[in-house]
Amino acid sequence: xxxxxxxxxxxxxxxxxxxxxxxxxxxxLTAGEVRTALGSELARTTVTTILARLHEKGIVTRSRSGRGxxxxxxxxxxxxxxxxxxxxxxxxxxxxxxxxxxxxxxxxEDEKTLRALLxxxxxxxx
Amino acid sequence: MKFxxxxxxxxxxxxxxxxRRVTARLSPRTAAWTLGAxxxxxxxxxxAALGVLALGGALQIAPVAAxxxxxPGLLDDRTQxxxxxxxxxxxxxxxxxxxxVAVVARNWxxxxxxxxxxxxxxxxxxxxxxxxxxxxxxxxxxxxxxxxVVSSAMLRSLSAEExxxxxxxxxxxxxxxxxxxxxxxxxxxxxxxxxRGLREPLTYALERWADEVAAxxxxxxxxxxxxxxxxxxxxxxxEGRPRLVPGATCGPVPRRVAALxxxxxxxxxxxxxxxxxxxxALLVGCLALSAASTLHAANELHSSVEMAESRTDFR
Numbered sequence: 001x002x003x004x005x006x007x008x009x010x011x012x013x014x015x016x017x018x019x020x021x022x023x024x025x026x027x028x029l030t031a032g033e034v035r036t037a038l039g040s041e042l043a044r045t046t047v048t049t050i051l052a053r054l055h056e057k058g059i060v061t062r063s064r065s066g067r068g069x070x071x072x073x074x075x076x077x078x079x080x081x082x083x084x085x086x087x088x089x090x091x092x093x094x095x096x097x098x099x100x101x102x103x104x105x106x107x108x109e110d111e112k113t114l115r116a117l118l119x120x121x122x123x124x125x126x
Numbered sequence: 127m128k129f130x131x132x133x134x135x136x137x138x139x140x141x142x143x144x145x146r147r148v149t150a151r152l153s154p155r156t157a158a159w160t161l162g163a164x165x166x167x168x169x170x171x172x173x174a175a176l177g178v179l180a181l182g183g184a185l186q187i188a189p190v191a192a193x194x195x196x197x198p199g200l201l202d203d204r205t206q207x208x209x210x211x212x213x214x215x216x217x218x219x220x221x222x223x224x225x226x227v228a229v230v231a232r233n234w235x236x237x238x239x240x241x242x243x244x245x246x247x248x249x250x251x252x253x254x255x256x257x258x259x260x261x262x263x264x265x266x267x268x269x270x271x272x273x274x275v276v277s278s279a280m281l282r283s284l285s286a287e288e289x290x291x292x293x294x295x296x297x298x299x300x301x302x303x304x305x306x307x308x309x310x311x312x313x314x315x316x317x318x319x320x321x322r323g324l325r326e327p328l329t330y331a332l333e334r335w336a337d338e339v340a341a342x343x344x345x346x347x348x349x350x351x352x353x354x355x356x357x358x359x360x361x362x363x364x365e366g367r368p369r370l371v372p373g374a375t376c377g378p379v380p381r382r383v384a385a386l387x388x389x390x391x392x393x394x395x396x397x398x399x400x401x402x403x404x405x406x407a408l409l410v411g412c413l414a415l416s417a418a419s420t421l422h423a424a425n426e427l428h429s430s431v432e433m434a435e436s437r438t439d440f441r
Contacts, residue, residue, distance in 0.1 A: 016274065017286075020253075091235055
């Protein structure tokens with residue numbers, strides 16, 4: 001596990017390692033902390049470059065921390081839940097019936113929200 | 127013809143246990159290819175044999191035979207193809223076809239749903255913020271690059287170097303297109319229930335194949351064994367995981383860990399030396415017999431129809 005081996009790996013694989021380190025950490029990590037978490041097999045500039053690229057893609061968020069940035073994985077929890085619900089719908093045989101049952105079991109508030117959304121209202125209107 | 131057409135249908139009784147024995151001592155990669163090829167060949171041959179039986183039966187019905195310009199009475203007696211057997215074969219054939227289409231459609235739906243749930247963000251890693259630990263290799267559509275799906279809980283339960291093992295393992299599944307092996311075995315088992323016995327050793331061979339690639343990638347077999355063991359202990363089967371995708375936490379994990387610790391020199395149980403070659407030859411013989419008897423049966427049917435046609439012309 002020399003520094004050379006780490007730097008020679010394809011950048012996609014390094015992105016995965018860095019992103020995984022951010023997810024495994026409890027809070028945000030600076031470039032230096034990511035490097036330590038990964039067993040410092042990478043050059044600091046490499047880590048900085050990868051973090052900047054992940055930030056550009058919107059996969060991580062960052063906030064000012066001292067002279068640099070602290071990075072956090074961008075967890076799009078509402079988006080993921082929505083995708084899961086859609087996936088569940090796609091897996092089922094009868095979309096219409098699943099949707100009908102789903103809507104009939106909604107609470108009054110949820111129903112209002114859904115109505116507002118379908119009428120082109122804002123999410124905040126609910 | 128009397129019995130030849132039954133050979134492809136019955137040979138899996140012998141071929142499946144023999145294939146399991148042979149592949150237990152092969153390298154994981156060779157074992158996976160062997161088991162995949164056996165599934166495909168035996169599945170195709172048994173289905174073709176059913177087709178011959180169904181067609182032969184159909185030709186006993188006068189209006190069907192008339193389409194070929196012959197009458198059933200002129201068919202060669204050697205064929206021994208009877209209507210009841212033909213009807214049974216046609217029923218099995220239709221059943222197998224329906225089941226196969228259903229299996230393919232379901233697998234496709236599951237893969238598409240999992241791809242949607244994995245999101246559209248770029249990068250090979252798709253992290254699900256989930257308290258249940260799991261990881262699997264999600265193949266990309268139509269030869270496009272696949273993705274590694276892993277839950278945040280799984281990432282937290284492993285160290286940085288163990289995560290590298292996990293990723294290398296899943297990358298090996300994606301690079302080797304291992305889901306195609308699994309689809310092949312799955313489909314073959316749908317066409318012929320006796321071929322189900324090939325699926326379990328194939329799953330094991332694919333996981334061992336990916337384990338070996340991962341161990342090589344990190345250059346440390348002990349580390350690889352530890353990571354696979356820990357990931358498997360932590361793992362649960364997630365709801366959205368398609369049945370057909372391979373993953374680091376599949377297969378009999380203690381055996382896989384032991385195989386990695388064995389430094390790859392000694393291999394699992396099985397016959398050795400000359401007996402090993404004998405069993406391998408037996409497997410090749412079974413496969414050749416399956417293919418040859420299918421071709422022979424189809425050929426006999428064809429020539430008996432041609433003979434009946436020439437007799438019709440003669441009259």
